[in-house]
Amino acid sequence: MTTVLFDLLERLDAAKIHYTLSRNRPDTVLVSITVVGMRVEVDVFRDGHTEVCVFKGAEGETEDTGILERIIRENTH
Structure with a gap:
């Protein structure tokens, strides 16, 4: 998990996209x-x-595996 988590956080930081971390499970x-x-x-x-x-709009889980990539790309400041 460490590598995947830190890779994601570094990408969000580089894109200057705000995020929060929590642990529910x-x-x-x-x-x-x-x-x-x-x-x-x-x-x-x-x-x-x-x-x-x-x-x-309509909230829910997505089956679109590329959605996270597009969100980061489209919201990079």
Whole structure:
């Protein structure tokens, strides 16, 4: 998890995208990202896999594996 988590945080920092970290489950760290018009929750699991939920209009988990890349690219300052 450490590498995946820190890689994500470094990318968000480089893009100057605000985020917060929290821990709601014993096997994950939650990265909450807020950009104009949407909120994104990224659960980074102990084994390194991630789950991304995007909340805009109709809120819910997305099956779009490229969504996180587009969000970072489109919101880089």
